[in-house]
Amino acid sequence: MSKRVAISSAMTTSLLLVVGLGGGCRSAAGDPEPFNAPSSDASADVVDASTELDATNEPEADAPFFDPDTGEKDAPEVLVEPPCDNDNLDGDEDGDGWSVAQGDCNDCTELMNPGALDIPGGVDEDCNGTPDDEPFGCDEGLAVEGNDPMDAARALGLCRIADPDAPMATKSWGLLSAKYVFVDGSATSGTPKFFGTDCMGDGNQGTPPNSLSRGILPQFGNATTPMGGASMLALSTGVARSGVNGMSPAGAHMCTKSGTPSGFPTPSEAACPGQNIDTDTTAYDSIALEIQIRTPTNAQSFSFDFNFFTYEYPNYICSQYNDFFVALMWPVTAANVLHNNICFDTQGNPVSVNNGFLEVCPPGTHGGKVFDCPLGIGELAGTGFEGRGANWWLRTSAPIEPGETITLRFGVWDMGDDAYDSTVLLDNVVWDTGDLQLPPFTDRPPK
Numbered sequence: 001m002s003k004r005v006a007i008s009s010a011m012t013t014s015l016l017l018v019v020g021l022g023g024g025c026r027s028a029a030g031d032p033e034p035f036n037a038p039s040s041d042a043s044a045d046v047v048d049a050s051t052e053l054d055a056t057n058e059p060e061a062d063a064p065f066f067d068p069d070t071g072e073k074d075a076p077e078v079l080v081e082p083p084c085d086n087d088n089l090d091g092d093e094d095g096d097g098w099s100v101a102q103g104d105c106n107d108c109t110e111l112m113n114p115g116a117l118d119i120p121g122g123v124d125e126d127c128n129g130t131p132d133d134e135p136f137g138c139d140e141g142l143a144v145e146g147n148d149p150m151d152a153a154r155a156l157g158l159c160r161i162a163d164p165d166a167p168m169a170t171k172s173w174g175l176l177s178a179k180y181v182f183v184d185g186s187a188t189s190g191t192p193k194f195f196g197t198d199c200m201g202d203g204n205q206g207t208p209p210n211s212l213s214r215g216i217l218p219q220f221g222n223a224t225t226p227m228g229g230a231s232m233l234a235l236s237t238g239v240a241r242s243g244v245n246g247m248s249p250a251g252a253h254m255c256t257k258s259g260t261p262s263g264f265p266t267p268s269e270a271a272c273p274g275q276n277i278d279t280d281t282t283a284y285d286s287i288a289l290e291i292q293i294r295t296p297t298n299a300q301s302f303s304f305d306f307n308f309f310t311y312e313y314p315n316y317i318c319s320q321y322n323d324f325f326v327a328l329m330w331p332v333t334a335a336n337v338l339h340n341n342i343c344f345d346t347q348g349n350p351v352s353v354n355n356g357f358l359e360v361c362p363p364g365t366h367g368g369k370v371f372d373c374p375l376g377i378g379e380l381a382g383t384g385f386e387g388r389g390a391n392w393w394l395r396t397s398a399p400i401e402p403g404e405t406i407t408l409r410f411g412v413w414d415m416g417d418d419a420y421d422s423t424v425l426l427d428n429v430v431w432d433t434g435d436l437q438l439p440p441f442t443d444r445p446p447k
């Protein structure tokens with residue numbers, strides 16, 4: 001089950017401890033003042049995320065954070081700004097790190113200060129003098145082949161840029177940095193397996209990741225559009241564009257090589273008992289976006305959406321060639337996270353062709369596994385992955401500490417060799433200001 005549902009007009013009286021920036025971005029096309037109109041029908045397209053959190057069910061060491069069978073929780077409560085004298089200028093009465101003199105506009109709630117996300121609802125959580133003015137809509141008109149990694153972050157819906165060295169009064173949450181790297185965090189390619197005229201794009205020894213390994217796309221294939229806003233980020237071990245491009249996605253030589261992330265490759269133990277896992281820590285044709293974010297002081301978790309397409313279906317299941325998609329996070333303390341990867345299915349398998357969510361495909365039995373493919377093949381049309389497999393959109397959520405600086409590295413790589421490419425689409429980073437910190441999980445977003 002998913003923890004979050006799209007807000008309907010019927011729910012708008014009790015919304016808004018939770019906000020989807022992606023939803024705000026999405027609204028840009030049709031609603032000029034989306035955050036100021038939470039009770040209109042248009043808000044169904046505006047505010048993307050809600051939750052049913054039970055504030056009385058505080059997480060305990062061994063207790064589940066939610067009912068895994070029903071997903072049941074109570075609706076969130078609207079933030080009501082508490083009356084506050086703010087008469088202790090240099091103290092920090094609410095313990096949120098800001099004194100009134102430093103810019104805390106309400107020193108009686110830790111949910112309001114310059115580091116907060118400004119949630120629709122009439123309260124000026126971020127204390128900049130204007131309620132509900134969180135930036136949005138920054139991913140329109142971005143160039144497909146744009147080289148600025150900050151644009152890739154914008155494509156994900158991250159519209160607020162923060163200054164790493166800002167004084168307290170303007171120490172907002174937001175994106176601190178972004179860069180394209182290989183999946184091990186390195187920035188220059190090792191000696192690739194192939195190079196020369198066979199290469200697509202600009203990969204070579206000593207180069208940064210191939211510029212064709214990434215793209216900022218308004219659409220992928222005939223059917224896949226962004227989950228939030230106007231564009232999404234594509235990362236590929238082939239060419240990160242729709243359709244067939246040279247040998248991509250059958251097996252393009254992008255002509256880069258790096259190490260795998262620390263701890264990888266890992267087996268898909270639950271999905272592939274006895275899988276012959278490669279011990280080679282070489283990542284072919286890898287690409288990653290690494291971003292640093294100072295998290296909102298009023299958020300407890302975040303989520304992002306991804307959609308993994310792989311040419312390895314149906315030929316290579318449970319093999320040493322299985323490509324990986326990982327979402328690595330630092331710091332991360334959850335007990336169910338292996339090697340900092342917050343993205344895995346309910347069995348703990350990392351995202352590859354073996355993942356339990358591979359449901360867009362022509363059905364069949366391959367590698368000893370039955371693939372029912374309940375989502376059909378329509379979404380493969382025009383992608384270059386016709387006859388192959390994809391997950392369709394999934395949503396990964398993970399807890400954060402409010403106001404901390406986190407690093408996220410989203411990456412894909414070819415395992416074993418550089419043949420049979422995989423492409424992941426990424427979009428819709430959303431902050432959740434509910435009371436609870438759920439452990440990392442991945443599931444289908446609500447329709």
Ligand SMILES: [Ca+2]
Pocket residue numbers: 091092093094095096097098099100104106107
């Ligand atoms: Ca304070």
Ligand SMILES: [Ca+2]
Pocket residue numbers: 094096104105106107108109110111112113
């Ligand atoms: Ca405060």
Ligand SMILES: [Ca+2]
Pocket residue numbers: 118124125126127128129130131132133134
């Ligand atoms: Ca504001």
Ligand SMILES: [Ca+2]
Pocket residue numbers: 118119120121122123124125131132133
């Ligand atoms: Ca607000």
